[in-house]
Amino acid sequence: MENTYYNPADLAKFGNITEWQADMGNKFFAYYAEVFKEGALTEREKSLIALAVAHAVQCPYCIDAYTTDSLQKGADEAQMMEAVHVAAAIKGGSALVHGVQMMNKAKGLSM
Numbered sequence: 001m002e003n004t005y006y007n008p009a010d011l012a013k014f015g016n017i018t019e020w021q022a023d024m025g026n027k028f029f030a031y032y033a034e035v036f037k038e039g040a041l042t043e044r045e046k047s048l049i050a051l052a053v054a055h056a057v058q059c060p061y062c063i064d065a066y067t068t069d070s071l072q073k074g075a076d077e078a079q080m081m082e083a084v085h086v087a088a089a090i091k092g093g094s095a096l097v098h099g100v101q102m103m104n105k106a107k108g109l110s111m
Helices: 008-019 022-035 043-056 060-072 077-097 099-110
Strands: none
Touching: 008 022, 008 060, 043 060, 043 077, 060 077, 077 099
């Protein structure tokens, strides 16, 4: 096994977070389950959103989980990669738009 800070086996232990704080852990999992139920968005669409967000926040556990979940819910590889590109575009755009703050600050200092 590759030596890494993130242990793939830990993903299966996610449910164990209730051990040290059962009340809040159970509330989180109830909310989590409710969020991912079919609603205005399909479960597949929600899984693709989660996959994109997982890449934006760079969570290897989430990438692992929502790659599997997206495939199980009928997403194909092209849809999954497109979701990743959406995340990359939003993350890149977010960094760039904050450049306006830098420009405002620089202009203010140079006046």
